[in-house]
Amino acid sequence: MSINQGAISILNNRREGWLYDLIASLAAELNFNLSTPWKDIPKEIRHIVLYGLGEKKIRFKYRRENANLEWDSNYEGVINNLLRRYKQTSSNHVRRWIEGYMNTVTCTVCRGARLKPEALAVTINGKNIAQLTDMAIKDAAAFFENIELTNQQRQIARQILKETNQRLSFLNNVGLEYLSLSRAAGTLSGGEAQRIRLATQIGSQLVGVLYILDEPSIGLHQRDNQRLIKTLRHLRDLGNTVLVVEHDKETIEMADYVIDLGPRAGRHGGEIVAAGTPKKIAAHKKSLTGLYLSGKKCISVPSQRRKGNGKSLEIIGARGNNLKNLNVKFPLGKLICVTGVSGSGKSSLVNETLYAALARHFYSSKKTPLAYKEILGLEYLDKVIDLDQSPIGRTPRSNPATYTGLFTPLRDLFSQLPESKIRGYKPGRFSFNVKGGRCEACEGDGVKKIEMHFLPDVYVQCEVCKGRRYNRETLQIKYKGKSVADILDMTVNQALEFMTNIPVVKRRLQTLADVGLGYIHLGQAATTLSGGEAQRVKLATELSKVGTGNTMYILDEPTTGLHFEDINMLLQVLNRLVDKGNTVIVIEHNLDVIKTADWVIDIGPEGGDKGGRIIAQGSPEQVAKKKKSYTGRFLIPELAKKF
Secondary structure, eight states, rough: OOOOTSSSSGGGGGGGGGGHHHHHHHHHTTTOOSSSSSSSSSSHHHHHHOOOTTOOOEEEEETTEEEEEEEEEEEHHHHHHHHHHHHOOHHHHHHHHHHTTTOOOOOOTHHHTOOOOHHHTTTEEEEHHHHHHTTTTHHHHHHTTTTOOHHHHHHHHHHHHHHHHHHHHOOOOOTTTTTTTTGGGGGHHHHHHHHHHHHHHHTTOOOOEEEEOOTTTTTOOOHHHHHHHHHHHHHHHHTTTEEEEEEHHHHTTOOSOEEEEEEEGGGOOOOOOOOEHHHHHHHHHOOHHHHHHHTSSSSOOOOOOOOOSSOOOEEEEOOOOOOOOOEEETTSSSSEEEEOOOTTTTHHHHIIIIIHHHHHHHHOSSSOOOOEEEEOGGOSSEEEOOOOOOOSSSTOHHHHHHHHTHHHHHHHHTTTTTHHHHOOGGGGGOOSTTTTTBBBTTTSEEEEEEEEEEEEEEEEEEETTTTOOOHHHTTTTBTBBBBBBHHTTHHHOOOOOOTTTTTHHHHHHHHHHHOOTTTTTTTTTTGGOOOHHHHHHHHHHHHSHHHHHOEEEESSSTTTTOOOHOOOOHHHHHHHHHTTOEEEEEEEOOHHHHHSEEEEEESSSSSSSGGGGEEEESSSHHHHHHHTTTHHHHHHHHOOOOO
C-alpha cells in the first residue's frame, strides 16, 4: 500500500486533515511520492515519516477552504504524534483507540523481573525472588518442600515455610498447579480467580461461615474436578456451610443436599421442583435434572461421525506460550473439540494463535497472533467467527432484538400500518436510538443512570415513560392490539406465537428459540444477559444468516452455565452449523460435548510448562484408546453409553 491507499491507518484513508497535510508537505520537501508503495520508500524517509525530524522545520503548505498559506513548521512524526496525544488526552475513548497501535513488551532493564539488581542479588538455594515467583505453583511447592537450610536458618524460617507450604498446597488442591505465582491477575479466567479466592479461604481456617460459589468447576478438566470437590468437602468438614450453584453432574452427585429449581427457564421457572439428597432428585419424575442424573434422559453418542469435506487447515510450528512447536491439522466440515487439562495450551493454540491469525488474514485485525511458522489451507475458508461470551452490548439500549437484526423488520412492519401512513411515521419513528418517537426524558433507555461516587452506577425506571422507552404518540400505533413497546416486552416464545404469519420475523425468532432462549424478552437489556445467554444470542444471529458453508466458528467453553438440557439444545445448533458445511471448533471439558464431536485434539499431558503437546487426535473412540490421554480415560465410560 501507498500512504494514499491507507498504509498509515490513522489517516483513515482520507486525503484530508492536518496530519495528512503535514506528510504531504514533508513529501514535497524530501522528494518522495505519497502514491509510492510504502515498502518502496527509502528506509530513512520511512523513519522520518514515523518518528519526525526533531528540531528541524519544514515548509508547511495549507491548501484548503479557499486558503493558500505557507509557514515553517515542526514535523513530529506519526508515532510521536500518537504518543503526545496519548499522554495529553483525558478521553478514555481516544486512549483505547491509540492503545490499539501499542503492544506490551518486556522491560529491557530488569527483563521482566520488576526489581532492582540489589533486591535480585538476595537468593535462597540459588534462586532470587523473581525466579521463584516465575515458577509454576507445582514446581514452587516442590522447591520449598526440598529446600536445603542450616539448623539456624530452618529455625528462623519454620513459621514462614509452614505458611508457604500450606498456601501452595491449597492452590494445588483446587487445580491451579500450572499457574505461575507471578501471573498477572488480569489474565486469569473467572474460574481461576474464583479458585484462588477459594484457596485463600481454606487457608484462613474459619468456622461457621456460609460460602457461596457460582460454578466453581468452570474451566476444570474432569481429572481436576475430584480435587475441587475434595476441597469443598474440607471446607464443610471444618464446620462451614458450602452453597454451590452448579451444573456439573459429578459435583451434584457428591452433594449432601440438592435444591432443583425450574421446571423451565424465565417465567416458566422460579419454583422448587425437588429438594433432597441426589438419589431423591434422581428418582423425582418431574425434575429435569433428576432425569439426567438417573440416565432416563441423556445426550447420546452419534451412530456415526462426519467424514468432513476432505480438506484441512494446518498450523505449522505453533510455539506461543507453552506450545511445543506444534503442527496441528483441523479437518474442515467437522465438529472439532480441543481438549486437555487446565493450562495445557488449548486457548493459546485456538484463540491466541489460530483465531488471531485468521482474523488478521480475513479482517486485517490488529491483534497479533502468538508465534507460528505458517498456516496452510486458508483458501478453503471465507471467514472466521469467534462466538465468545462477551456482552452483546454495554448499554440498556442494546438488546436481543437489535443484535439479531429482528428490530429492523419489526420497525418496518409498524411503519406500514395504516395509522402510521396517515401520520407520516417512518421506521425511524419506532427506534429508541434516534429522536422522534422515543421518550426524550430517558433518551430511549427506559431507565435513568444515577452515578454513585465510589459505588457502582444505579439505574432507575424513567418516571415519564415508565420504562416503555417511547413517547405517547408512538405507543398509539398498534399491531393486532399491541404497541412496539408491548412486543419488545414479550418473551421470544410469546412473540413467535404472536407474529407467526410474518416470515422474516418468525425466522429470526425461531433461531432464538432453537438455542434455548425462548424465555428471554426481546427488549431485555444486554447488560442483564449472562455470558452463556449472550453467546447463544450470537449463535442464533449466525444461524439466521444465509451462510456460504465455508465459515469457521470458534467457541471457548460454550457449556459454561448450561444445564444438561441446554447442552443438548446447544449441540443441536452446533450440528446444524456443521451440517451446512461449516467447521466448528470448541474448546471444552464437558464430556457430553466431547463424545459427540467428529474429531478431538487432546493437548497436554499437564498444564503449564509440562503441557503444550499433542497427546491424541482423532475420533473420540480413537482418543479413548490412548493410555496417556486423561481425556481418553474419562471418555471410555461415556462412549459405552450408546443409546
